[in-house]
Amino acid sequence: MTKPTGKRKFQVEVREYLQRIVEVEAASEDEAELKVLHAYKAEEIVLDDSDFIGYEVEIYKDEP
Numbered sequence: 001m002t003k004p005t006g007k008r009k010f011q012v013e014v015r016e017y018l019q020r021i022v023e024v025e026a027a028s029e030d031e032a033e034l035k036v037l038h039a040y041k042a043e044e045i046v047l048d049d050s051d052f053i054g055y056e057v058e059i060y061k062d063e064p
Contacts, residue, residue, distance in 0.1 A: 013060035018047040 022045060026032035039045045 011060040018051040020051045
């Protein structure tokens with residue numbers, strides 16, 4: 001039989017934020033956004049540790 005320790009388990013969520021400004025030529029803001037979105041999905045734009053701008057930590061779920 002194990003003794004109760006008085007400690008509980010918690011799930012803690014850690015979020016990291018990456019950000020990069022990308023210049024693109026386009027006829028409109030919508031076209032520019034679509035071009036960058038397409039390039040990102042095609043992995044032509046890949047964010048890495050040099051794009052790190054911050055993080056947050058918070059309790060995700062308290063297990064009973």
